[in-house]
Amino acid sequence: MFSALLAIIYLAFISLGLPDSLIGAGWPVMHTALHVPVAYAGIVTMIISADTIISSLLSDRLTRRFGAGKVTAVSVLTTALALLGFSVAAQFWQLCLLAIPYGLGAGAVDAALNNFVALHYPSRTMNWLHACWGIGAAISPYVMGFALTHSLGWHSGYRIIGVIQVALTILLFATLPLWRQKEQAARAHASDSQPLTWRELFGLRGVKEVLLAFFAYCAMEQTAALWAASYLVKVRDVSPAAAARFAALYYIGITVGRLLSGLIADRLGDQNMLRLGTGIMLAGIVLILLPVSSALPALAGLVICGLGSGPIYPTIIHETPMNFGAAHSQAVIGVEMAFAYIGTTFMPPLFGFAAGAIGLASYPVFLLVFGLLVLVPTERLNRLTEN
The missing domain is CATH 1.20.1250.20 (MFS general substrate transporter like domains)
Incomplete structure (x- = not known):
């Protein structure tokens, strides 16, 4: 059970890093196709960051109510749907709209997973967990590069990562029972106190x-x-x-x-x-x-x-x-x-x-x-x- 759950957590953190480099890798082509200035990439990333901040601040209440497993699964699903939305977006305003669920999902899963590992696993696991994020962030430019060099278009880069995220979402929902045993002690401890103001x-x-x-x-x-x-x-x-x-x-x-x-x-x-x-x-x-x-x-x-x-x-x-x-x-x-x-x-x-x-x-x-x-x-x- 320990090894299976830990493997899923590592996969989830690789998944968290996967989308982070996509817009940087694809933007030289994307901004031309969308007919917007190159500087507009900052608008999309700012929207993502703002919503990530919001969901991070709400993570305590969400995790207390639903547990880290469910928050992680739903958050990855949210980012997966946003990425699939990116893969069919034809106008810049659609990217801005889709950036909202993408940012909300990313912030919630980041905070929930970090706390779960901090509570239940040793320091070495936390270091390797964040190395997994780096692996995910390093992979995505190659995925976008593959899509562009094979004339598949930037949409395909997002589609590939989106499909990977959907597969991980299915795995997360299927393995929710693995999270519950470790969460019980933490939930019992947390139930002794109310969320902090x-x-x-x-x-x-x-x-x-x-x-x-x-x-x-x-x-x-x-x-x-x-x-x-x-x-x-x-x-x-x-x-x-x-x-x-x-x-x-x-x-x-x-x-x-x-x-x-x-x-x-x-x-x-x-x-x-x-x-x-x-x-x-x-x-x-x-x-x-x-x-x-x-x-x-x-x-x-x-x-x-x-x-x-x-x-x-x-x-x-x-x-x-x-x-x-x-x-x-x-x-x-x-x-x-x-x-x-x-x-x-x-x-x-x-x-x-x-x-x-x-x-x-x-x-x-x-x-x-x-x-x-x-x-x-x-x-x-x-x-x-x-x-």
């Missing part, structure tokens, strides 16, 4: 620190990935092809970092794992920042930053039940997810506007500031929870 939630000791750290990390990660190639080309005089490869290596570094962290996380413990990851991440950022003529330190630093970044996100989530109690963990993780999406949605474009005024050379300084905003509040959180 927003004032009570933000009043929990350490919540402000963990939300700042989560926001800062996600802002740093997304900004690092989005602007890496531009920084390497414009500031470090790296060729566009090499810059693109090293930008991709940053995300590969995150995935590899999570896979490796899973091997040692249970022995080190969450706090030490978080310190190790943050230290390696900051070391990578310092290498990018070094004022030397050679681009090699910056290239190496980007990869090292990715490796260190790997365990940070899953470790913060995994220690949430320990820091705030199992009864409150779903509510806290839901808000953590919301702050994560705020960081990833708004900070990269804000950096773009700032870089237009002060230059792309500020890229590693921005990363360092937000890297320190991960280190300082997590260390304060560690002291608060130790006392």
Whole structure:
């Protein structure tokens, strides 16, 4: 039962990553076919992010009422139907409309699965779970590329991923009994308390620190990935092809970092794992920042930053039940997810506007500031929870 359920959870997280890269991979063709400017991709992604934030904030009440298994199954079904809708959309406004259920489904399943694993599985499982997301996010551009290079059209890329999501939905509904046994203890524990009000939630000791750290990390990660190639080309005089490869290596570094962290996380413990990851991440950022003529330190630093970044996100989530109690963990993780999406949605474009005024050379300084905003509040959180 343990192995079967865990395999399903891993598949669900691969599924969660699958759609995330589709619009980026297909947009050069999509915007032409839909007769809209290239910048309109941001409208779709903003709608998805806004609805993801909403469903993350509602995840505590949904999971208390229906259980993580049902929330996951219905959420994956919702995203599957949205993706199939994308596969037949002929006008831009239809993409905007379909982005609403897509975002709502993605946020709910993300928060529900993260809390379920944090409650029931060790730290290594959480790291490997988020490595599965990276696998899904890496697969989807190849799916879109296959559809485009074989003259199937961008609609087929969405259709393929949508069908995969439908198959997973069927599997999730068929295996709901596997979730119930593990959920019974958590439900009994959660039933002793009512859902927290927003004032009570933000009043929990350490919540402000963990939300700042989560926001800062996600802002740093997304900004690092989005602007890496531009920084390497414009500031470090790296060729566009090499810059693109090293930008991709940053995300590969995150995935590899999570896979490796899973091997040692249970022995080190969450706090030490978080310190190790943050230290390696900051070391990578310092290498990018070094004022030397050679681009090699910056290239190496980007990869090292990715490796260190790997365990940070899953470790913060995994220690949430320990820091705030199992009864409150779903509510806290839901808000953590919301702050994560705020960081990833708004900070990269804000950096773009700032870089237009002060230059792309500020890229590693921005990363360092937000890297320190991960280190300082997590260390304060560690002291608060130790006392």
